[in-house]
Amino acid sequence: MPDLDSPQRQVPDALMLTGFWYRALPADQVQRNQLHQAMLLEIPLVIGRDRQKQPFALRDACPHRGMPLSCGRFDGENVECSYHGWQFDAHDGQCELIPSLTADQSLKVDRIYAGSYPCEEQDGFIWVYIPDPGPPGAGFSAREEAPEPAPLIEKFSEKYKLAYLTADMPVSIDHGIIGLMDPAHGPFVHQAWWWRSRHSIHEKKKNFEPIPNGFRMSAHTPSSNSAPYKLLRLYAAADSITTTIDFVLPNLRREIIRAGKYWFSSLTTVTPITRNQCRIDVVAAWNIFGWMPFGPDLLKFVFAKFVEQDRHTMELQAEGLKHNPHLMLIDDADRPAKWYFQLKAAHLEAKRTGTEMKHPMPGPVTLKWRS
Numbered sequence: 001m002p003d004l005d006s007p008q009r010q011v012p013d014a015l016m017l018t019g020f021w022y023r024a025l026p027a028d029q030v031q032r033n034q035l036h037q038a039m040l041l042e043i044p045l046v047i048g049r050d051r052q053k054q055p056f057a058l059r060d061a062c063p064h065r066g067m068p069l070s071c072g073r074f075d076g077e078n079v080e081c082s083y084h085g086w087q088f089d090a091h092d093g094q095c096e097l098i099p100s101l102t103a104d105q106s107l108k109v110d111r112i113y114a115g116s117y118p119c120e121e122q123d124g125f126i127w128v129y130i131p132d133p134g135p136p137g138a139g140f141s142a143r144e145e146a147p148e149p150a151p152l153i154e155k156f157s158e159k160y161k162l163a164y165l166t167a168d169m170p171v172s173i174d175h176g177i178i179g180l181m182d183p184a185h186g187p188f189v190h191q192a193w194w195w196r197s198r199h200s201i202h203e204k205k206k207n208f209e210p211i212p213n214g215f216r217m218s219a220h221t222p223s224s225n226s227a228p229y230k231l232l233r234l235y236a237a238a239d240s241i242t243t244t245i246d247f248v249l250p251n252l253r254r255e256i257i258r259a260g261k262y263w264f265s266s267l268t269t270v271t272p273i274t275r276n277q278c279r280i281d282v283v284a285a286w287n288i289f290g291w292m293p294f295g296p297d298l299l300k301f302v303f304a305k306f307v308e309q310d311r312h313t314m315e316l317q318a319e320g321l322k323h324n325p326h327l328m329l330i331d332d333a334d335r336p337a338k339w340y341f342q343l344k345a346a347h348l349e350a351k352r353t354g355t356e357m358k359h360p361m362p363g364p365v366t367l368k369w370r371s
C-alpha cells in the first residue's frame with residue numbers, strides 16, 4: 001500500500017448503495033390504517049400498516065399520473081389514489097380497481113403495479129429493502145423480493161429492554177458514516193464535565209480484522225471513556241468486560257458489550273435520505289439496569305447528548321462542505337474511513353463484474369491513535 005504515510009485525497013461520491021435493507025421509520029410512529037411519508041435514497045415512500053398491523057411500503061407516486069399515494073385513502077387493505085380513484089393492494093402494489101373503466105373495456109387492471117418494496121418490522125423500526133434499479137421500461141411487474149431478512153440486533157437473554165434514538169444529519173451518507181466511525185473527534189466534540197475533557201486524550205491501540213462486507217474491532221476491554229462501559233463498571237469487574245464493534249456495508253455499526261450474564265447490544269445505522277442528507281438511528285437492547293430505576297433513562301440521556309453533539313458538528317461541517325473543499329484521510333485515525341471507501345468500491349466492482357467481492361483488508365491490522 002503506497003498511501004500509508006501520506007495523507008490521501010478524499011472525494012466522497014455520496015453514492016447510495018442499493019440492494020440493501022434500510023431503516024425507514026420508528027415502528028411506534030406508524031399506526032394501523034394510517035399513511036406516512038418517508039424518503040430513502042431519494043425515493044419517496046408511503047408507509048403504513050394494514051388491519052393485521054403488518055407494515056407495507058409503496059413508492060409514493062401513483063403509476064397513473066404520479067399523484068402521491070400518501071394523499072389518498074387507506075381502508076386497511078387497499079390504497080386509493082386521490083386523483084382518479086385507482087386502488088392498489090398495499091403490500092404488493094397490484095392494481096385492484098380503475099373506476100373509470102366501463103364493463104366492455106378489457107384493460108387488464110391486475111397487470112398494473114404501484115412500486116412496492118419488501119417491508120419488515122424489526123427491533124422497533126420499519127425496515128424497507130431498496131432493490132437495484134430495474135431495467136428501463138420496467139414498471140408493469142411485481143416487485144423483487146429481498147434475498148435475506150432485515151438485520152437483527154443480537155440478544156443474549158430472553159428478557160431485555162429496547163430503546164431508540166434518531167437524528168437528522170445534513171450531510172451525505174459518506175460523511176455521516178465516516179463521522180460515525182471516526183475515533184479522533186471524541187475529545188473535541190464529546191466534551192462534558194461529567195464525561196471527559198480534551199485533556200483526557202491518550203494513546204490507544206486497537207486490533208481490527210476483516211469480516212464479510214466489513215471489519216471488526218476485535219474483542220477487547222472497552223475504552224475507559226465509552227458510555228456503556230462506565231455504567232457496566234457498576235456491575236462487573238473491569239477485566240471481565242469485553243466489547244466488539246463491527247462495521248458492515250452498507251451502513252451498520254454493531255456494538256456488543258458483555259460482562260458475565262449482563263450484556264448491552266446496539267445497532268446503529270446511518271441511512272441515506274437524499275444526496276446531502278442522512279439520518280442516524282441508534283437502537284440499543286440490554287439486560288442490565290433492571291434494579292436501577294433511572295438506568296435506561298441515564299443511558300438514553302448520555303446517548304442523546306452524544307448524538308446531538310455529532311448532529312451539531314455535522315451541521316457546521318455542512319457549511320464548510322458547501323463549496324467543495326479538498327479533503328484528506330490520514331493514518332491511522334482515518335484508516336477505518338479508508339476501509340469504508342475501499343469496501344464500497346470493492347462491493348460495486350464485484351457487482352459490476354458479477355464476481356465475488358475482493359476484501360480490501362489482507363488480514364488483521366493494529367491501529368494506533370490518540371483520543
Ligand code: FES
Binds near residue numbers: 062064066082083
Ligand atoms: S393519478 Fe392516481 S389514479 Fe390517476
Ligand SMILES: [Fe+2]
Binds near residue numbers: 180185310
Ligand atoms: Fe461522535
